[in-house]
Amino acid sequence: MSQKTDHHVILRVVAKPLIPIIALFAFYVQFHGDYSPGGGFQAGVILAVAVILYSLIFGITPAMRAVPPVFTRSLAAIGFLLYGGVGVWALLMGGNYLDYDALFNEPPGGHDGQHYGILLIELGVLLAVAGSMLSIFYAFAGRVTEIKDEDW
Amino acid sequence: MLEFILERGNYWAIIGLMMIGLYTLFAATNLIKRLVGLSIFQTSIILFYISLSRIDGGTAPILYGKDAKSHGGGHGEEAAASHAADATHAAPDAAQNAVDAAHGAASHGMEHVYSNPLPHVLMLTAIVVGVATLAVGLAIVVRIREAYGTIESDEIREMDLDVALAEYAEDHPGEANPA
Amino acid sequence: MTGYEGANLAIALINVVLLGLLFVSAIAIARMRSLFAIVMLSGIYSLISATWFVALDAVDVAFTEAAVGAGISTALLLGAMLLTSRTAKPEKGKSTIIPLFVVIATGCMLVYATIDLPAFGDPDSPANTYVGTDYIERTPQEIGVPNIVTAVLASYRGFDTLGEVGVVFSAALAVILLLGFGERSLSATIGRKKGGRDG
Numbered sequence: 001m002s003q004k005t006d007h008h009v010i011l012r013v014v015a016k017p018l019i020p021i022i023a024l025f026a027f028y029v030q031f032h033g034d035y036s037p038g039g040g041f042q043a044g045v046i047l048a049v050a051v052i053l054y055s056l057i058f059g060i061t062p063a064m065r066a067v068p069p070v071f072t073r074s075l076a077a078i079g080f081l082l083y084g085g086v087g088v089w090a091l092l093m094g095g096n097y098l099d100y101d102a103l104f105n106e107p108p109g110g111h112d113g114q115h116y117g118i119l120l121i122e123l124g125v126l127l128a129v130a131g132s133m134l135s136i137f138y139a140f141a142g143r144v145t146e147i148k149d150e151d152w
Numbered sequence: 153m154l155e156f157i158l159e160r161g162n163y164w165a166i167i168g169l170m171m172i173g174l175y176t177l178f179a180a181t182n183l184i185k186r187l188v189g190l191s192i193f194q195t196s197i198i199l200f201y202i203s204l205s206r207i208d209g210g211t212a213p214i215l216y217g218k219d220a221k222s223h224g225g226g227h228g229e230e231a232a233a234s235h236a237a238d239a240t241h242a243a244p245d246a247a248q249n250a251v252d253a254a255h256g257a258a259s260h261g262m263e264h265v266y267s268n269p270l271p272h273v274l275m276l277t278a279i280v281v282g283v284a285t286l287a288v289g290l291a292i293v294v295r296i297r298e299a300y301g302t303i304e305s306d307e308i309r310e311m312d313l314d315v316a317l318a319e320y321a322e323d324h325p326g327e328a329n330p331a
Numbered sequence: 332m333t334g335y336e337g338a339n340l341a342i343a344l345i346n347v348v349l350l351g352l353l354f355v356s357a358i359a360i361a362r363m364r365s366l367f368a369i370v371m372l373s374g375i376y377s378l379i380s381a382t383w384f385v386a387l388d389a390v391d392v393a394f395t396e397a398a399v400g401a402g403i404s405t406a407l408l409l410g411a412m413l414l415t416s417r418t419a420k421p422e423k424g425k426s427t428i429i430p431l432f433v434v435i436a437t438g439c440m441l442v443y444a445t446i447d448l449p450a451f452g453d454p455d456s457p458a459n460t461y462v463g464t465d466y467i468e469r470t471p472q473e474i475g476v477p478n479i480v481t482a483v484l485a486s487y488r489g490f491d492t493l494g495e496v497g498v499v500f501s502a503a504l505a506v507i508l509l510l511g512f513g514e515r516s517l518s519a520t521i522g523r524k525k526g527g528r529d530g
Binding site: 029033034035036037038039041042045046048049052056060064069070073076077079080083084087097098100111114115117118121122124125128129131132133135136137138139140141142143 | 390391393394395398399402403406407410411414473474475476477478480481482484485486489490492493496497499500502503506507509510511512513
């Protein structure tokens with residue numbers, strides 16, 4: 001969170017290629033959640049961690065310019081609405097709330113509804129968790145620090 | 153006797169960790185240290201649930217080998233497509249097959265032993281909710297620091313008491329100090 | 332009861348080592364006064380417990396604990412510590428006796444309660460027989476997803492997860508209400524005054 005990053009050259013050089021890889025790993029975790037450990041919660045947190053690492057190394061202001069706070073809090077709301085919206089879709093198709101079998105009105109034995117339902121709600125979880133965690137981090141980091149850097 | 157202790161040693165160790173967290177929560181006056189104690193307490197409860205869900209000789213609850221393939225789970229698309237094709241050709245027949253398969257699975261079980269997935273799911277969400285509540289607690293601590301200038305709970309209590317006494321003296325002039 | 336003989340000696344050794352590390356870091360947290368060290372040790376504690384979750388076959392939980400407990404919570408604790416103070420006051424000798432007594436009494440009661448618990452790793456324990464095995468057996472037919480944890484999380488218990496997402500969302504709202512949007516530093520450096528937009 002420090003503005004003076006002159007003596008952190010090594011950190012910056014190491015972090016720069018690492019941040020896109022962390023973000024990419026978040027999407028790997030997200031879309032392989034069906035086959036391996038992982039899912040929306042973990043992916044959302046890892047995606048938030050990529051931005052938090054950026055803001056720790058390059059300062060909070062560039063991070064807020066790259067990923068604006070207004071974007072993160074709308075992301076949280078959109079994710080939550082997407083999750084709830086899948087349930088409403090199932091309702092409209094004549095099933096129960098969040099009953100993915102009803103999404104495409106498949107014959108018994110088909111798994112398409114389950115696959116797409118899980119994919120969509122995991123996407124909702126990803127957006128909601130990443131947005132919420134980043135909003136929380138921005139709220140803490142955006143406060144004016146009382147302890148000076150020199151005191152450390 | 154030794155076997156009895158070995159079977160329960162894990163639980164006792166986890167209870168020990170839980171009590172260290174509880175002690176930090178009670179004894180510390182610093183509010184951030186208290187929140188750290190609370191998260192130790194929470195983590196040890198999660199450890200307790202997970203050790204209850206473990207099964208000897210079991211593996212992580214991700215289907216593999218025959219368990220994943222024979223039931224059409226492995227590679228979603230083709231398996232689902234073939235299922236759907238079967239179903240359109242002879243829908244009642246396919247439904248009957250599915251029922252039979254379900255009965256078969258219930259009677260002779262799976263190829264591998266998997267540990268119980270239910271506590272994993274509950275604890276996974278508990279961890280995420282735990283960090284959310286930790287964030288709210290920390291936000292309240294930050295506001296307390298701005299209002300009182302300290303985050304030591306005994307100092308905050310003294311300041312509150314002073315304010316209350318001053319207010320009492322203002323409202324009841326001439327009376328003796330209640331403290 | 333299967334007993335402990337069948338359990339792998341290596342797993343038992345890993346359990347002992349990891350539990351020892353957990354104890355060391357927990358006791359260090361309870362005794363330390365530097366908040367920076369406490370926060371870092373709590374991150375280490377989370378990471379060790381994540382390792383232990385892997386040894387206990389709970390890979391999804393381990394992943395979450397490593398990402399959330401060791402990652403985000405440490406960052407948040409550091410952020411809050413920057414805004415408050417760096418050292419904790421030492422506990423007075425007198426004020427630690429009552430908590431110690433309460434904690435020891437509670438611990439003894441809990442240990443007494445474990446006598447009735449099923450053995451560690453017992454496949455026939457009530458927790459491991461009914462609904463858990465049912466999920467394992469029905470997931471291939473009903474959901475068609477190999478990761479049973481994902482199937483239970485997203486499909487069987489979709490309502491639960493919706494509630495959890497709601498909790499995370501409302502926690503973010505609560506933090507924003509308490510601390511503001513955090514755009515103060517942004518507007519201060521850019522020089523674009525945003526007036527009363529942040530609290």
